[in-house]
Amino acid sequence: NAGVxxxxxxxxxxxxxxxxxxxxxxxxHSHVYWYRQLPEEGLKFMxxxxxxxxxxxSGMPKERFSAExxxxxxxxxxxxxxxxxxxxxxxxxxxxxxRGETQYFGPGTRLLVL
Amino acid sequence: DAKTTQPNxxxxxxxxxxxxxxxxxTISxTDYIHWYRQLPSQGPEYVIHGLTSNVNNRMASLAxxxxxxxSTLILHRATLRDAAVYYCILSRMDSNYQLIWxxxxxxxxxx
Numbered sequence: 001n002a003g004v005x006x007x008x009x010x011x012x013x014x015x016x017x018x019x020x021x022x023x024x025x026x027x028x029h030s031h032v033y034w035y036r037q038l039p040e041e042g043l044k045f046m047x048x049x050x051x052x053x054x055x056x057x058s059g060m061p062k063e064r065f066s067a068e069x070x071x072x073x074x075x076x077x078x079x080x081x082x083x084x085x086x087x088x089x090x091x092x093x094x095x096x097x098x099r100g101e102t103q104y105f106g107p108g109t110r111l112l113v114l
Numbered sequence: 115d116a117k118t119t120q121p122n123x124x125x126x127x128x129x130x131x132x133x134x135x136x137x138x139x140t141i142s143x144t145d146y147i148h149w150y151r152q153l154p155s156q157g158p159e160y161v162i163h164g165l166t167s168n169v170n171n172r173m174a175s176l177a178x179x180x181x182x183x184x185s186t187l188i189l190h191r192a193t194l195r196d197a198a199v200y201y202c203i204l205s206r207m208d209s210n211y212q213l214i215w216x217x218x219x220x221x222x223x224x225x
Contacts, residue, residue, distance in 0.1 A: 004157075035215075040217075041217060042201060042215035042216050042217050042218055043158065043213075043215040044215070045212055045213065045214070045215075048212075056212065058212075091157050091158070093157075093158075098211075102160045102163070103160065103213070104160065105157035105158045105159065106157050107156060107157050108156075108157050
């Protein structure tokens, strides 16, 4: 059973470009979470989605960031007009049926903004 | 936010038990205690979780104090592959079980 998959693993963008990060949850999981991690820090929650619905986006910056989890295909975290401060590791996790369950994490996407 | 306090780092010898402490003095009755670990350059990995009673699984044991204000993750026989950052996290029912991550404890295993 494949785990959570994220791609790309590394992404380099220049300031002002768009970054698209993809996450395929574990098979059978319908809950997806996105986190951001800066070096030497813990993870910061960004958004929690179920299929076609955003359940909790309390950790998302108000501008430039958006997330979706369509009926078909992976979840996408989109960052428009990237700035240097967006450079971080972005992790996706999934769980089976509810938020209180164990979350299984992907390997992350490391975004570098030049 | 449900806050936990952990030492920044700990060292242990290979093949010896490791006790990783966590204080969570503001815990409420419905908060779960979770432990995850993160190996270098990898995503976090679930270790164990509990509510009130001590818990055991193939990876570790979780000892929860009677007043629930602290807990200890026990690795019974540490190996070099256990070197990681260990995060103690509370998930709070009234925050919809959101995981609030601290800085964790960096565990160094000496051969």
